[in-house]
Amino acid sequence: MNAQICTWKYGCKFAYSITYDEAFEDLLAHALPIHRRYNIPGHLVAVAGQLGQVRHVPSSSYSGKCRHLSGAQMRELIVEGWSVGDHSMTHGDLNVNPIAEVLESKRVLENALGQAVNVFHLPGADFSFAPAARYFESAGFLAVFFADDRVNSNDPDLFGLSRTLVYVRAGQPEFPLYDPFPRVYDPYHRLHEALDCGGWIVDLTHLVSPEPIALWKDATPEILDARFNCVRRVGGGWEWATEPEQVIDYILMRRAATLTPIEWGDKHSAWQLKLADVPTPVKSRELSATLELSAPISNPSIWIDRQPVAKFDRQDDRNVTWTWLARDGQRIELRWQ
Numbered sequence: 001m002n003a004q005i006c007t008w009k010y011g012c013k014f015a016y017s018i019t020y021d022e023a024f025e026d027l028l029a030h031a032l033p034i035h036r037r038y039n040i041p042g043h044l045v046a047v048a049g050q051l052g053q054v055r056h057v058p059s060s061s062y063s064g065k066c067r068h069l070s071g072a073q074m075r076e077l078i079v080e081g082w083s084v085g086d087h088s089m090t091h092g093d094l095n096v097n098p099i100a101e102v103l104e105s106k107r108v109l110e111n112a113l114g115q116a117v118n119v120f121h122l123p124g125a126d127f128s129f130a131p132a133a134r135y136f137e138s139a140g141f142l143a144v145f146f147a148d149d150r151v152n153s154n155d156p157d158l159f160g161l162s163r164t165l166v167y168v169r170a171g172q173p174e175f176p177l178y179d180p181f182p183r184v185y186d187p188y189h190r191l192h193e194a195l196d197c198g199g200w201i202v203d204l205t206h207l208v209s210p211e212p213i214a215l216w217k218d219a220t221p222e223i224l225d226a227r228f229n230c231v232r233r234v235g236g237g238w239e240w241a242t243e244p245e246q247v248i249d250y251i252l253m254r255r256a257a258t259l260t261p262i263e264w265g266d267k268h269s270a271w272q273l274k275l276a277d278v279p280t281p282v283k284s285r286e287l288s289a290t291l292e293l294s295a296p297i298s299n300p301s302i303w304i305d306r307q308p309v310a311k312f313d314r315q316d317d318r319n320v321t322w323t324w325l326a327r328d329g330q331r332i333e334l335r336w337q
């Protein structure tokens with residue numbers, strides 16, 4: 001009998017997230033209903049200095065045309081399970097004023113949202129990363145995203161996470177996003193790559209509108225629907241479709257956790273959970289574990305500190321998988337009849 005912490009929550013085989021750069025208001029009308037239909041929470045990539053304002057970024061194709069979500073609008077999405085990442089103060093070059101772009105932007109966003117902001121997304125091209133890099137960890141971020149077209153492994157460098165685009169139609173992308181994005185259409189949608197490597201694919205989108213402005217990085221509602229449909233179809237129930245903070249928290253929890261066998265009986269076995277230090281900003285402290293049974297047993301149940309776990313995430317003759325709020329020192333017991 002072998003108990004182990006799952007690579008991904010609920011015993012899923014890969015993780016999928018989607019992010020909205022610039023966090024435009026248009027997504028309330030054109031993306032949110034699709035998210036609700038597929039039960040996939042999104043992630044906003046917010047420009048801290050322009051909350052609720054019409055965009056004014058000189059180099060941006062959206063300047064003067066799209067409005068950023070306000071703090072109040074983002075808080076409503078957070079209630080629905082969405083999360084928010086920091087996309088700097090001005091969407092400018094991080095090197096010019098890294099204190100404002102990296103540290104103050106975090107504080108401004110946290111004040112507007114009333115909660116910690118744990119993720120930073122590099123604005124513009126990724127070459128701006130190096131000089132500002134030393135500020136990310138000291139500012140208290142748990143992770144930094146690039147947009148360099150990779151599928152993340154299941155044990156990634158959290159300060160070098162990647163985003164890519166899940167193209168679902170021949171003809172996409174109409175244009176390269178920027179180097180290194182000059183991709184041709186990928187009939188496997190990168191989702192199969194994530195499934196094969198048991199990794200984490202983070203999908204990248206900007207404006208969602210029936211009338212996109214930048215076709216190579218925006219989506220129409222139809223394209224977004226097709227993407228989610230593809231995620232659910234390829235995943236077949238083994239996909240963990242969630243916002244990125246949940247995934248980052250889970251990775252940090254998993255890294256801190258060890259299960260040690262402590263008892264073997266006729267009708268029970270028990271393990272102890274050792275949980276090393278988890279960074280304070282981690283919000284979700286749940287873990288999933290799978291128990292591989294050496295032979296089928298009848299009526300297996302899991303007890304954590306002598307309280308029964310209400311339900312299994314997955315169960316068959318040889319495996320049971322469950323999720324719980326983890327604390328250091330917990331006693332985890334399997335009972336059967």
Ligand SMILES: [Zn+2]
Nearest residue numbers: 021022123124
């Ligand atoms: Zn941006």
